[in-house]
Amino acid sequence: MKMQTLAIVAAGLMATTVQAEPIQIIEPAVITEPEKVELGKKLFFEPRLSKSGFLSCNSCHNLSLGGVDALPTSIGHNWQEGPINSPTVLNAKYMLAQFWDGRAADLKEQAAGPIENPKEMALPHDVALEVLRTIPAYQDEFAAVFGDQGITMDTVTDAIAAFEETLVTPNSRFDQYLAGDKNAITEVELEGYELFKANACSACHNGPAVGGTSFQKMGLVKEYITDNPELGRYNVTGKESDKNVFKVPTLRNIELTYPYFHDGSVWDLTEAVKVMQEVQLGLPLSDEEAEKIAIFLKTLTGDQPQITLPILPPSNPNTPRPAPFK
Amino acid sequence: MKMQTLAIVAAGLMATTVQAEPIQIIEPAVITEPEKVELGKKLFFEPRLSKSGFLSCNSCHNLSLGGVDALPTSIGHNWQEGPINSPTVLNAKYMLAQFWDGRAADLKEQAAGPIENPKEMALPHDVALEVLRTIPAYQDEFAAVFGDQGITMDTVTDAIAAFEETLVTPNSRFDQYLAGDKNAITEVELEGYELFKANACSACHNGPAVGGTSFQKMGLVKEYITDNPELGRYNVTGKESDKNVFKVPTLRNIELTYPYFHDGSVWDLTEAVKVMQEVQLGLPLSDEEAEKIAIFLKTLTGDQPQITLPILPPSNPNTPRPAPFK
Ligand code: HEC
Ligand code: HEC
Ligand code: HEC
Numbered sequence: 001m002k003m004q005t006l007a008i009v010a011a012g013l014m015a016t017t018v019q020a021e022p023i024q025i026i027e028p029a030v031i032t033e034p035e036k037v038e039l040g041k042k043l044f045f046e047p048r049l050s051k052s053g054f055l056s057c058n059s060c061h062n063l064s065l066g067g068v069d070a071l072p073t074s075i076g077h078n079w080q081e082g083p084i085n086s087p088t089v090l091n092a093k094y095m096l097a098q099f100w101d102g103r104a105a106d107l108k109e110q111a112a113g114p115i116e117n118p119k120e121m122a123l124p125h126d127v128a129l130e131v132l133r134t135i136p137a138y139q140d141e142f143a144a145v146f147g148d149q150g151i152t153m154d155t156v157t158d159a160i161a162a163f164e165e166t167l168v169t170p171n172s173r174f175d176q177y178l179a180g181d182k183n184a185i186t187e188v189e190l191e192g193y194e195l196f197k198a199n200a201c202s203a204c205h206n207g208p209a210v211g212g213t214s215f216q217k218m219g220l221v222k223e224y225i226t227d228n229p230e231l232g233r234y235n236v237t238g239k240e241s242d243k244n245v246f247k248v249p250t251l252r253n254i255e256l257t258y259p260y261f262h263d264g265s266v267w268d269l270t271e272a273v274k275v276m277q278e279v280q281l282g283l284p285l286s287d288e289e290a291e292k293i294a295i296f297l298k299t300l301t302g303d304q305p306q307i308t309l310p311i312l313p314p315s316n317p318n319t320p321r322p323a324p325f326k
Numbered sequence: 327m328k329m330q331t332l333a334i335v336a337a338g339l340m341a342t343t344v345q346a347e348p349i350q351i352i353e354p355a356v357i358t359e360p361e362k363v364e365l366g367k368k369l370f371f372e373p374r375l376s377k378s379g380f381l382s383c384n385s386c387h388n389l390s391l392g393g394v395d396a397l398p399t400s401i402g403h404n405w406q407e408g409p410i411n412s413p414t415v416l417n418a419k420y421m422l423a424q425f426w427d428g429r430a431a432d433l434k435e436q437a438a439g440p441i442e443n444p445k446e447m448a449l450p451h452d453v454a455l456e457v458l459r460t461i462p463a464y465q466d467e468f469a470a471v472f473g474d475q476g477i478t479m480d481t482v483t484d485a486i487a488a489f490e491e492t493l494v495t496p497n498s499r500f501d502q503y504l505a506g507d508k509n510a511i512t513e514v515e516l517e518g519y520e521l522f523k524a525n526a527c528s529a530c531h532n533g534p535a536v537g538g539t540s541f542q543k544m545g546l547v548k549e550y551i552t553d554n555p556e557l558g559r560y561n562v563t564g565k566e567s568d569k570n571v572f573k574v575p576t577l578r579n580i581e582l583t584y585p586y587f588h589d590g591s592v593w594d595l596t597e598a599v600k601v602m603q604e605v606q607l608g609l610p611l612s613d614e615e616a617e618k619i620a621i622f623l624k625t626l627t628g629d630q631p632q633i634t635l636p637i638l639p640p641s642n643p644n645t646p647r648p649a650p651f652k
């Protein structure tokens with residue numbers, strides 16, 4: 001039944017948008033506040049925002065690896081095993097909300113979470129602020145960007161979010177195709193794209209990020225079997241119907257953001273496509289078709305942000321020290 | 327007695343090199359094999375060279391932090407506490423040998439150690455090579471750089487060493503001073519330098535890296551008290567006289583490479599200067615003099631390498647998977 005509903009929705013979508021593509025081009029970042037972005041980049045790479053002095057945002061959202069850690073679930077403070085797969089920070093600004101369950105409204109709200117989270121960076125906010133406040137170079141940079149506001153969680157997360165806003169991946173071969181270069185993708189890739197639309201994948205995976213536009217049940221037509229106890233959107237709404245509902249992830253750079261699903265259980269993209277087909281759509285899909293869709297999905301890998309590694313200003317005797325083994 | 331010997335050596339040094347400075351200018355890196363360096367950079371940032379898929383060389387030699395982790399001792403696989411302070415990779419090419427005890431002759435020999443070390447990256451070499459060999463982009467890059475040699479520990483460590491050779495920090499204010507710009511350092515900084523020479527610090531800390539030219543006993547004139555059981559050079563030679571003998575560390579970028587000493591026990595540079603004076607020289611040094619030497623030492627912070635974060639090629643279904651929690 002659910003399947004039928006979806007099929008109808010999808011059919012409707014296709015009927016009303018005959019010429020329009022479900023996927024939109026990603027535009028390169030336009031940086032209006034370069035100093036804020038630069039400060040945010042430092043904070044994104046700042047291990048002193050963790051109790052151990054060892055973990056930064058980039059540890060779990062490694063910008064060398066498509067903005068993920070490429071692990072099923074993350075390694076946090078004291079090597080604790082995290083509860084859920086780390087989603088990419090690339091193109092995260094296009095998400096309707098942040099986290100798998102959407103519990104943070106936007107990037108700024110999100111950024112406060114991991115610093116204090118005892119399973120992630122495990123550093124109380126007051127200590128994090130004290131670290132930054134004792135370092136003259138940070139004082140100067142915050143003053144230059146935020147004036148009198150100084151160094152607060154509000155300005156810290158504002159700067160991190162400003163940096164993350166720049167983490168877009170334009171110019172994928174598929175974007176070139178959308179922009180009119182019909183030779184930018186091969187015939188097989190185009191076939192994969194046609195299958196992606198015909199099978200209604202694009203009913204959920206759409207918009208510039210090819211995802212991130214809605215929350216959807218994982219296991220719409222068939223239960224998704226997993227050891228992972230996370231319940232998704234239910235955490236936020238408490239509604240029975242929101243159990244196992246997750247934010248639809250972006251498929252941009254999907255070639256880089258393995259392993260797949262909120263439990264990080266599937267490593268092979270073709271396999272992930274088949275799981276989707278089975279649990280979300282229930283329609284038969286041959287190995288060859290699944291393979292073609294996967295081949296198409298790899299055209300969504302865009303230009304990765306070119307990051308010059310920030311040089312972080314040194315601590316001094318007043319700076320709170322890391323406590324990795326306490 | 328030891329003290330007197332040293333004083334004589336130092337006096338001799340100064341007498342015979344009247345005009346010559348004990349510290350030499352660091353030259354910028356000249357890159358003759360850019361493709362090898364680029365490949366080495368990828369490997370330096372490659373977490374898949376660790377069992378967990380989480381730790382890379384850059385985890386413990388963070389190029390945002392002066393090439394160190396800024397911890398007393400390192401965090402290795404499974405959050406194991408390391409035995410000794412992580413030395414900087416910056417200017418490491420100037421060291422007469424690698425590691426505190428000099429057990430590796432050069433950077434290439436050194437680089438094989440941490441990958442397999444169960445307390446560091448904990449990945450057997452055959453698995454590390456398998457990871458790289460299953461990734462077509464690495465195959466191509468190794469072929470381009472090493473031709474028929476392929477992907478072996480020999481070529482892996484050769485590439486990493488080639489990258490590390492570029493990690494020099496020229497153009498410090500002190501280098502500008504040495505090059506003839508007498509205004510590049512302040513009067514107090516110059517006084518600190520004079521004290522550094524007059525107190526015979528430069529008998530041990532000399533050469534372009536201001537260290538790394540010899541092994542010396544830690545606690546030459548007075549025992550150095552530490553909880554750390556490492557014995558240094560004795561590990562290599564087995565000679566009683568080599569107990570507590572360590573490679574003299576570089577003082578380049580010393581402002582960034584806290585905490586100090588092989589046990590990482592001292593966080594404050596002025597304090598470290600005082601410890602040196604006490605245990606290596608035994609001569610009295612006022613707080614003000616120690617402070618001046620520390621102020622001089624901060625002129626040794628050079629231009630940090632500008633690193634564009636490498637984009638690492640993705641794994642595929644054939645690539646051995648990380649095992650962070652096994
Ligand atoms: C220890 C690993 C770890 C660290 C450190 C970490 N994250 Fe995350 N991050 C995760 C995981 C896991 C999730 C998913 C959590 C969830 O959805 O419940 C996540 C989610 C996110 C998201 C939401 C993306 C989306 O599409 O929903 C953003 C943005 C993000 N993190 C940014 C950051 C920033 C900024 C920092 C540093 C201040 C940071 N992370 C530190 C593991 C980490
Ligand atoms: C009804 C909505 C819906 C439909 C239809 C749908 N998906 Fe998904 N997709 C999701 C949701 C929700 C997730 C996240 C599920 C989870 O991780 O628990 C997801 C995850 C994925 C992932 C893994 C992404 C990642 O980073 O973990 C891939 C790949 C994927 N979908 C591809 C497809 C393809 C291909 C199709 C069509 C054959 C498709 N999806 C159809 C909602 C949908
Ligand atoms: C888990 C932390 C950790 C990791 C990962 C790590 N190192 Fe080290 N490194 C250390 C420590 C600690 C030492 C000092 C060990 C000793 O002297 O006995 C060291 C020593 C060195 C030295 C010697 C410097 C000197 O002056 O003596 C070099 C060079 C070096 N590492 C490069 C690397 C490279 C290249 C990699 C990756 C292949 C790497 N390290 C991975 C912690 C680490």
Ligand code: HEC
Nearest residue numbers: 527530542544572573574575586587588598599602603606
């Ligand atoms: C006899 C040789 C010798 C003399 C003289 C000497 N040092 Fe050292 N220095 C060493 C050795 C060896 C170490 C490493 C000791 C250890 O970590 O166990 C060291 C370490 C240091 C460190 C810490 C470096 C780091 O990265 O951990 C500083 C700073 C330093 N010396 C400064 C000085 C100053 C200033 C003087 C003069 C007042 C001086 N040294 C005199 C041999 C010497």
Ligand SMILES: [Ca+2]
Nearest residue numbers: 257258259260
């Ligand atoms: Ca993933």
Ligand SMILES: [Ca+2]
Nearest residue numbers: 583584585586
């Ligand atoms: Ca140190």
